[in-house]
Amino acid sequence: MIETTAVKATPAAKTSQQARRRTLGQRFPGLALYAYLSIVAVFAIAPLILAWSTAFKTRPQVVENPYGLPIPPTLDNLIEAWTTGRFSVYFISSLVIALASVLGMIVLASLAGYGLARMKFWGRRFVIVLLLLGLTIPVTAIILPLYTLMRDLGLLNTYASVVITQVAVGLPFFAFLMRAFFLRLPNALEDAARMDGASELRIYWSVMLPLVRPGILTVALLQFLWSWNNLLLPLVFLTGESVRTLPIGMLLLSGRFTTDYGLLSAAVIILTFPVIVLFLFFQRNFVAGLASGAVKD
Amino acid sequence: MTDTLESIPAATRVGDLQHSSSNTPRPSIAQRRRRKVAKRSLVAYAFLGPGLILYLVFVIRPTIELFGMATFDWNGLSPIREFIGFDNFVKLFGDPLFWRAFVNNLLFLSILVTFNVVVGLVTASALARVRRGRLIFQLIFFLPVVQASIVTALVWRWIYAPDGLANAFLSSIGLDGITRGWLGDPSTALAALALAAAWSGFGLSVVIFMAGIQGIDQSLYDAAKVDGANAFQTFTNVTVPQLRPVITVVLLLEMIGGFQTFDIIWATNRGGPINSTEVLATYMFKRGFTDADFGYGAAIAVAFMVIVLIAAVISIVVRERNDD
Numbered sequence: 001m002i003e004t005t006a007v008k009a010t011p012a013a014k015t016s017q018q019a020r021r022r023t024l025g026q027r028f029p030g031l032a033l034y035a036y037l038s039i040v041a042v043f044a045i046a047p048l049i050l051a052w053s054t055a056f057k058t059r060p061q062v063v064e065n066p067y068g069l070p071i072p073p074t075l076d077n078l079i080e081a082w083t084t085g086r087f088s089v090y091f092i093s094s095l096v097i098a099l100a101s102v103l104g105m106i107v108l109a110s111l112a113g114y115g116l117a118r119m120k121f122w123g124r125r126f127v128i129v130l131l132l133l134g135l136t137i138p139v140t141a142i143i144l145p146l147y148t149l150m151r152d153l154g155l156l157n158t159y160a161s162v163v164i165t166q167v168a169v170g171l172p173f174f175a176f177l178m179r180a181f182f183l184r185l186p187n188a189l190e191d192a193a194r195m196d197g198a199s200e201l202r203i204y205w206s207v208m209l210p211l212v213r214p215g216i217l218t219v220a221l222l223q224f225l226w227s228w229n230n231l232l233l234p235l236v237f238l239t240g241e242s243v244r245t246l247p248i249g250m251l252l253l254s255g256r257f258t259t260d261y262g263l264l265s266a267a268v269i270i271l272t273f274p275v276i277v278l279f280l281f282f283q284r285n286f287v288a289g290l291a292s293g294a295v296k297d
Numbered sequence: 298m299t300d301t302l303e304s305i306p307a308a309t310r311v312g313d314l315q316h317s318s319s320n321t322p323r324p325s326i327a328q329r330r331r332r333k334v335a336k337r338s339l340v341a342y343a344f345l346g347p348g349l350i351l352y353l354v355f356v357i358r359p360t361i362e363l364f365g366m367a368t369f370d371w372n373g374l375s376p377i378r379e380f381i382g383f384d385n386f387v388k389l390f391g392d393p394l395f396w397r398a399f400v401n402n403l404l405f406l407s408i409l410v411t412f413n414v415v416v417g418l419v420t421a422s423a424l425a426r427v428r429r430g431r432l433i434f435q436l437i438f439f440l441p442v443v444q445a446s447i448v449t450a451l452v453w454r455w456i457y458a459p460d461g462l463a464n465a466f467l468s469s470i471g472l473d474g475i476t477r478g479w480l481g482d483p484s485t486a487l488a489a490l491a492l493a494a495a496w497s498g499f500g501l502s503v504v505i506f507m508a509g510i511q512g513i514d515q516s517l518y519d520a521a522k523v524d525g526a527n528a529f530q531t532f533t534n535v536t537v538p539q540l541r542p543v544i545t546v547v548l549l550l551e552m553i554g555g556f557q558t559f560d561i562i563w564a565t566n567r568g569g570p571i572n573s574t575e576v577l578a579t580y581m582f583k584r585g586f587t588d589a590d591f592g593y594g595a596a597i598a599v600a601f602m603v604i605v606l607i608a609a610v611i612s613i614v615v616r617e618r619n620d621d
Contacts, residue, residue: 136609
């Protein structure tokens, strides 16, 4: 093979060029790969670094030195966003909603996942199909009837409206996720506990649940991420000043101060800081959980 | 503990059943089994109940109600609503703005899907070939994925501003001629926002493709090496064909996500300028909430849901087939 191609393509210039390329590649193995990956990495992180560094710049610094480091750094933007920008209030709202949403999801999804994984019952197939359907219903599409439902229940402008919807919408995905974790546990454990006369609830709570801690962690992290970043539900349900969440606060801020990049960047930091800290600690869980089929919205 | 010790001999399952059915002397095996299943079903529904009820009330019920809502002329508030049958749908099919939103939505997700599949695939195979720094690269690629969509929207709006980073970069490489306010120009706004959405999602496709590549039989790569294939040939002749099922899954997931795009457009252009970034979700939101035309908004939502459902069902079928 090699001989024939060499005979066919005789031009000397071409072969010497090939040789040179080979030596460069041999001298720095993977150089092109690292160059490419670095370009992609810059594309991924440059927008974030831009926002994070601008948050610590004064207004004159933003104009004179838009892409450099903030020297000397200032905390004025963060303080302004936190106090006069009312981001401390929004932060509390977001936190209350996210924690309630996580807690509710852990309880309901683990119960449902346990039932689906370890019990045989009438209508099991129907329940599974019903829940599979829920994986495909986009919450955006049902936002109009959800709004009238929440209004009729008197839940508009309460945290409950957002928390309940976030749990209900995410339930199918997280129930299936917990089901997968419960399916991996051996039957022997359950049988042994049953022989000892433990009730079903006790088997679930004391024997099985402690064994699926990684699953619960995944549920907690992903539900927190989704709830914390969620824009649509608070946008529709929470119109009052006192219940606003961080993404809504940021949306309003961006409408009022379109070009105050220092202040907007400070808002970005407040919103992203908790998520980034969680992500750095639990990178593996986030990556595995999101890659398992959740669509980011 | 003490009472479990005492009860071990008595509390066998047979004992329990006999106790509960003392009035009928000898229940048939079928009867006994049915009773056992009934009891188990009751327990199972006690576990599933709380979540299932919430799901039925706040997801299934609104979904059914949506179809009803679409047959009314209703402002969402007044107690009187007029039944108009399929008029909203007839109006929908003749509404040029709806079709504009639909076409925009397709364009938006084509850019998004192409970028995330191509860049995701190339980046994942590059990542699989390097030894050092794989984790740090993966961490960096994934950072945008965990950002809120509002953050993506605002940071990119700033990058695309007339005095923003995009124009500064283009000027620095001598492309002054094409600088502009990228989101203010109707010919570029949609593509610019699709690229911003791609930025926030490509890290996820890299991770999914990485997992797929690690599952490819190493002997295929060894064989390619023996045959003298270069990196590009190995990519097109081994990696891509082997990953075909994974590519399909990523493609469909991105498509479903792309159809539901709302946040990034609502937080930046809200459909403008001159409808160039209007997509199905923003159009539904405007007609429903902003114009208080709940019936028509619901009709748009029905069309929107049907489209997403079709894509989702295909993706589930494909994934099930891959698993087999």
